[in-house]
Amino acid sequence: MYLRPSMVEEALAALAEGGPTTILAGGTDYYPARVGRPLTEDILDITAIAALRGIGERDGALRIGAAVRWTEIAEAALPPSLRCLQLAAREIGGRQIQNAGTLAGNLCNASPAADGVPCLLALDAEVELASARGTRRLPVAEFVRGNRRTARRPDELMTAIIVPRCAEAARSTFLKLGARRYLVISIVMVAALIEAAPDGAIAAARIAVGACSAAAQRLPLLEAVLRGRRLASGIGCLVAAEHLGELAPIDDVRGTAAYRREAARRLVARALDELAAEAAA
Amino acid sequence: MTRLLEPRAIGMPLERLDGHAKVTGTAPYAFEHALRDPLYLYPLEAAIARGRMTAIDTAEAEALAGVVAVMTPRNAPRLAADDDQELWLLQSEGIHFRGQLVGAVIAQTPEIARHAAALVRIAYEAEPHDAALAADRDDLYKPEQVNPDYAADTDEGDVEAALAAADVAIDATYTTPMEHNNPMEPHTTVAIWEGGVLTLYDSTQGAHSVRTTLAPVFGLAPDKIRIIAPYVGGGFGSKGTAHAHDVLAGLAAQMVPGRPVKFALTRQQMFWLAGYRTPTIQRIRLGAGRDGRLTAIVHEVIEQTARFKEFAEQTATSTRIMYASPNRRTSHRLAKLDVPVPSWMRAPGETPGMFAGEVAMDELAVACGLDPIALRIRNDPAADPQSGKPWSGRKLVECLREGARRFGWDRRAPNPAARREDGWLVGMGVASSTYPAYALPGSRATIRYGEDQRYVVRIGAADIGTGTWTALTQIAADALGCPIEAVRLEIGDSALPHASVEGGSSGINCWGSAIVAAARAFRGQHGAAPVPGAEIGAEMPEDPEAQRFAMHSFGAQFAEVRVNADTGEIRVPRMLGVFSAGRIINPRTARSQFIGGMTMGLSMALHEESVLDPRFGHVVNHDLASYHIAAHADIGDIDAVWLDEVDPHSNPMGSRGIGEIGIVGAAAAIANAAWHATGIRIRDLPITPDKLLA
């Protein structure tokens, strides 16, 4: 079965029937996950649903439709606090992948190395899940439960990602480390958002690291250390190994756990230094 | 002296004659020939590494609409010769490696074939398998010879005594991982069995070599097999020999006479069905005087082969000819494992061997306090240390000096970790390069003068991206003394006169020699003004000088490396290769070949590693997202130049072959530059950031 509805309600009805089980948007994770397996499952293609498209404001928050592709995010005029997400969008796979893949799909696929997750954690974003039974919202941190595990119920469709409005002064960045310059599955990635007062005092810091645990993690210990400090040159030196306690990197083809932990520390420091340099400029 | 061609077309930077077809995507590769009513094959593959199949249930697959046949050892046509176990397919229930082809579904569409293949149930009786290469295995053995026909071991003088007496000694172990060729075009065979003739549209480096290999396997006379391969999407050795997929397609075609059966490997399947470069463990010991003059060279190699078929990579053979020393020893030892059989990958032997050898030379230079170029020049042998024969042209020293001048070697600080720019450590490295000039026998060409007043030059040669279409046309024009436009070349078909394989960087040398011989015979017989229809054929003549000279190409590889002090990320902004390879037939396409080899060398240095999980005997990172090859953003300014020269002894063109030398030494130059940047000596490829995080 291949279903390609144009209305959300049709899609939800199909899901409620226990019908199509695989929801498809950009398809960039679909094929690689089916190596050596037949394509026998039913498909619900959501790319024709107009209501899932577009980036807009609603109730003071930014709403990114579930069918919005990386390229659209990269090219949209967004507030500077969302720069981390826009940087991530420009670094995901090649341009061809960015033209097809969606942020929502990245979340639902829930790879430990999903580029969108640390950004959305740093942005305190939520996801909107709809079903025939109704609609609910969930913080991203609760939605992504682990390696390839999410809180989406079988009859639910992710309809949007909601990013709350940040203070105007908030700035963010995203850094990714891979073995190759391009098309890589990351060894480590960091999203950092800092909100600083005019005198440089840090009012809020939200730092998240991806690819170093089953799901991307915030670094609350570091965030607490940063609050009240001045966002200035040398701030990266504050990042210490004990701040990365939440992380549980593994050895794999792309790097050892020890290297990941050390690289994460240095990459977080670099992200903070970049934000400080930007603030000074 | 060999009678050399008067160069007019050769030496000219002619644009690729197949360029138009390739930039529009209309050049037909194996899968793409217009054939009526094709069927599609999806293979069945073994899910264990060793043992046998005890039951195969095909009922569900056969019941699927659109399935034409399910082929298994129970119903597959019989093969005739089992000399090559890699090609002895579906004749028994035995399993030699995980992923082995054990059957096939033939269906009306590729989707149905893939679906049906998943419905076939196979039960196995697994035996314990062994897929882990290690230096301390007690079952390592000495092969009778190493590829293609070198002695496994050499031993001259007394290396142990020389090492004990040496002022300076190096003793280090280097490793290179399993690597996969990964040409962009997956290995493809389209097979048609009609009227007792098997036709294969094949992605191969040698139409005739595939025919020669497959004829006895199928029990067919060679003239009952035809291989067609006008365009081939890369190979780098993996398409140099027939592999199991050729046989599977041929068997399937026999089950559906008259219908083309299309079989393209998936990228994943290429990680176990199309050959690979063996991992190597190489111990090198060097002894030298304080002046850096070598007194002992020992190169001991451990590598793997498959239990069911031997391939012994000639990893230490380049060490036998590189540098002078009175005491020298090389050896190869193999582990027989339950893994797919290794095969040729661009410069088999030289590529891993020269990584180890040239990093060891860098270490010796450091130990002696010598510039690495000076050390190499000091040990440059006047004659081939192995055979004692004079060189047909060894210009390594000239390459090193020219490269040093162009690359700005004089700006290199003598000590490592001396240059830091904006958080990046910067270093320069050098390595030598070498590759033998092979002349494979048996190529033949015919020349016919047509009604259109053009010369049709026919030879079953291959163009796998190497520029054969263009270079052979240039050679034919000069051999005939006619303009390029007056030559019409036909290649890529076993129905054409016999050609040796595109391998060992020998193609242009052998095929060109055959064409020159045919052209000279043609002019001798038919004169300068032939009548239409005039035709003659000739074989590549034996080169009597080949026995008198040691014929090898040489080169010098230079690299600049930047290592991020924070993360260990490594970049190569600059590489330069200077080569001595005899006459260059086409500077435009030759430069691409050299640069392409160097690019693959960079890829090897920084990225490439197939991770074999010994628990299952298969490659974990079996796709292009996880088996990294260099992408555009990894490649900086890479340039290649060559000495202006002619090898008067090699062949009528004066050429020595250029397809492989570009990769040789490239990884060593990068590793040596990484040492110079950081002071960290990397002896295990690839050079990943974690190894450089100080």
Place this chain on the structure above:
Amino acid sequence: MEARITLQVDGERRALTLDTRTTLLDALRDHLGVMSPKKGCDHGQCGACTVLLDGRRATTCLSFAVAHDGAAITTAQGLAANGALHPVQRAFIAHDGLQCGYCTPGQICSAVGMIEEARAGHPSHVTKDLTGPVALTDDEIRERMSGNLCRCGAYVNILAAIREAAS
């Protein structure tokens, strides 16, 4: 399950009935005989199957054909309208930005799409100034072309070709 769709391929309207599991790439190659887009990995990891899909670069192996009913597709073959090569194609030949040729049609479609993206001011990962027009520096070209792998190692010459064609 079968579906009936139409595609506009290189300016020609093509109707076809196909298995809903058929990728856009297989629809072009197996059903329509349009062999210019190549199958290199079938998983969006190499870029050989790149075409311009409604004007944008797309890896055709990564999408089902039925999801693109009515779409306009330009392949490298279609870029050479009436036999006259596109300037990018001419530059690839002049700079020898190809060897085996298998990745080449994808590289060329990608380059043509990329030049348009830069003209439209779309930033890439390496774009420093996000406000002004995008200058196609060597680093920009390398970055933007990195979704197309080339195993022959023609990157240096591909860069030269695109640099010339884009100027």
